[in-house]
Amino acid sequence: MRNFLTAIFSKDKSPFVNAKAATSWCKRLQEIDMQSQHLKIHAAVTAFVSEERPTTLDSLSALLLIDDAAQPSYEAVCYQYIANPRMSKEIESRLWKQITSFAVDMAGVYQLFVQSETESGKKAEFALLMPKVLARSLHYLSIQAKWHYFRFEKVPSKLWTLSHQLYRLSEIEGCDSNPFPLYTSHAQEVTSCADEYIQMLMLGSLSNNNLSVRQIDWVDQWLNQWSKLIQMSRKFQEGRYHLCVNLQAPEGVQKIQAESEGEPFRYWGLHDLMHELEETLRRLENGATPRDLGMGKECPAPLAVELLKHLDIFWLMSIRNSVVQRSERKKVAKIADIISGLDSIIGHVRFDNDKNVRKASADGRGQVDYDEIMDMRLYGFVSTRTKEKPPPNKVVENKQKDWHVWNIENESVGGYGAVVHLSENEWVRPGLLVANRLGRQENWHLGVIRRLNRLGDDEVYVGIQSLALSPIAVSLYMEKEERKEQISLAEDSTLGVADLPNIRTALYLPHQIEGKNVNTLILHSADYGTDKIYRVQARERVFMVRLGSVIEKGVDWVWVTVFVISQE
Template identity: 80%
Template sequence: MRNFLTTIFSKDKSPFASVKAATSWCKRLQEVDTQSQQLKIHQAVAAFMTEQRVASLESLHVLLLLDDAVQLSYEAVCYQYISNPRMSKDIEAKLWKQITHFAADMVAIYQCFVQAEVEGGKKAELALLMPKVLARSLHYLSIQAKWHYFRFEKVPSKLWILSHQLYRLSEIEGCDSNPFPLYTLHGKEVTSCADEYIQMLMLGSLSSNNLSVRQIDWVDRWLNQWSKLIQLSRKFQEGRYHLCVNLQAPEGPQKIQPDCEGEPFRYWGLHDLMQDVADLLRRLDGGSLPRDIGMGKDCPAPLALELLKHLDMFWSLSIRNSVVQRSERKKVAKIADIISGLDCIVGHVRLDNDKFMRKSATDERGHVDYDEIMDMRLYGFVSTRTKEKISPAKQVENKQNDWFVWSIENESAGGYGAVVQFSENEWVRPGLLLANRLGRNENWQLGVIRRLNRLTDNEVYVGIQSLAIAPVAVSLYMEKEERKELISLAEDSAFGVSDLPNSRMALYLPHQVDGKNVNTLILHSADYGTNKIYRVQARERVFMVRLGSVIEKGIDWIWVTVFVLSQE
């Protein structure tokens, strides 16, 4: 009996005792549920560090084995968090802690082996395992960053510092681009230290986009493949690279500034990535399903299409912003009315335009309304369109639910910054078109959201670029379609004539391209086509125009140059 008890208490039950012990330990682990598997492996990892065990080559083999064994259960716990957005705060906090603490401890234990001194004869074997150690460390750092993004939190500086150090170490070891499978669970899918680092950087570039938990997760999975389309460079090339990272700074990716040159900066471009995104958009528009083109089985096609359009727009802005410098800001304290969406903006801008035109007409000819007289002569009644024009105050009153009230805290020559309550403005996204006015008697001014920054749980900083201080609402018609509609209306209308229905709406604004003044329109994306010819009506003035090149595109709007062919 004494010998039996001695055997029990003297035996090392830690899986880190040997590879053989770890293999048996993992087999017995299959007898418990998925959640318990992950917790038990976490306990074993924590005990290794608490007991300050020696970081030997054999214990590293054990760690790699345990890390492989935990992946299925760990991914199940992560999926439980991602797939349940309406869980209680207590459950959310418990899962968040379980996921991030495990990732943090895995990074910490791998660090033990990165810093370990191994006997001379085993240094070569350790060097062969080091790329996988570094890549898995970067993978767990990326997981921690991702879960901070789920809560709209800023990634702690220490995570960025460590990720920069690990990637730099992979460069020094000459293994930063060595390809290999990260885990046996992932089959033949290969990665590298650079891929894991780039994936973390690119997800960081989207951290201010106010995406949902599911959207962040989808993008992160797509970045598994997209990261292979990006290469980091030590030498900057103007026009080729759009983002950079400072390996000695406690922060993630940033816009390339004049002082961002040489060591310790790394640069990368987005052109190859954008080509792949454009190809996926074409295939989804053509009827392909996300699962058939490698985008995952659980992402519905409409949601995948919407998210891809947003990414296309946002990274296009990153390319554009790489050559655009910001104006100096000054602090202000103002209140502004805000509206968003092209249709809503056109409606309010049209009221501004009509109000201005009618004021000018009244000053010139008194209170006689010739629009009403012409309607009575032509139709025998006053059309709805004319009624809307002669009562702009009432229309604005009816549309007050369309706008929000924001606090403007800074201004510059190019735009302004506002602090808003997130709970009341969950719709804000980079690339959204909006309009603002500082008083009820002021005109609406056009702008676009360029960036977001989460300040607190319920406060978001919004950076807006101003596009035009006096946009003009216009109607677009295509000649062939207009004739068909007029024929149909003549047959159906009791009066023989009526207002033309279903006209397309757009905004006209002057713009400068390469220092030259050009005419431009902002219209719905579906209405755009290269060299498409429209009849443009801006109140009494009518033009025939041809659409030109794209200046910028949003999720549901597009900004293009136009060439005037004739004026009626």
């Protein structure tokens, strides 16, 4: 009788005994609410580690089943965090800790089995389950990284080191590309160790883009599918690969440098990903919904389009930066006025143009003549008509102050870097057009934001590439549309035909392509069309031009080459 009672009370009640015990234990969890389910599973995992239970095939099978059962409740907790951006600091902190600590513990318990397989000679015993163990480990590391991005925190170096080691182990095991569903609750979604690793790396490439919590989560969902379009390679091929990772460095994605060659680097290209992204964007703009395209039901189409355009610009910049080397930077301490938005920039540049055109100061020092600049760039000489042009009337100084003030901390031949307060500059994003000037009597210089780097809770480093020191504001007209508007206005006797609506504006700037000078315009995206012909007016000068190829594009602007057909 005593032996019978001892057997009953000494029976191991841990769900990690074997698959049967785990299944029975998970079944009983269905009787309680989601939050309680999650806490109980987390407690069981913590107990498994603290009790130093043996890492056997039975306990690994039980762990995989329990992790499967944990997903609905864990996803509910994660959704609670993502769907409530205005929650109190106390609730945010509690949820953040709950979500990340579970991911840390799950990655840790899986790591016990990885170590056991490599150190204790259990390779044959764990062989069939090891691909899923490695993929789930990478998945939980990716969750940790993602929640650090939510707080604009730098991912701990040890997290990157562990993710590199796990991926490298999957390569050694020969299972890095083996496809399988990660969880039974997502049985229709196939993944692999490589997919989980690439998804983590590509989300990391966007970590300094100043995206919101919801935007980061949407991109992560999309990368779940897009990661299948990326293939890693051990051998670099110029023109094909744009990003790389060093498996021995405690960091994520890197730009490919001259020294980024051979082992332990892995390389990949973005062309297939960009093709899929642009096709998705096209379908959304043609009326498809994100839900129809498998992008999730939580993301409204207008927000999806805006975010896709941002990703398109950023990853196109990554392709461009893979072949453009940065100039050497020198430290400076300067203050600059900054404006953003194409319309605002055009307005301020036009004021500069009017202020400086063909006027001479009282002491005889000449000022910049923008008509002469146009002549020199178009023809290589100043025309007689420009030389004989009478001086303009005095320009009234613009009193509008819609600019920000930034601290410039470094300069180079190609641009400059600034440190700004994010609370005062929440609008900053890679790919945004900006203009700067170092003094109120200086002209506005044109540039584009290339990169962001979060330095602290309210500090961000902004890297800007200079595009032009003396852009020229121009007006654009389409002859056919202009005639229609004149006819329409002529029929209305109260309006006449003096002022035409829908006058387009743009910026003219010189540029070099493969060492050759070309004429270019930066105009609104809606005004661009291949081979479109415009009348371009820069003050009194009028040209007929045909739009050429796209050099670069932003969310609301496009930079294109132009060919001068004639001058009126």
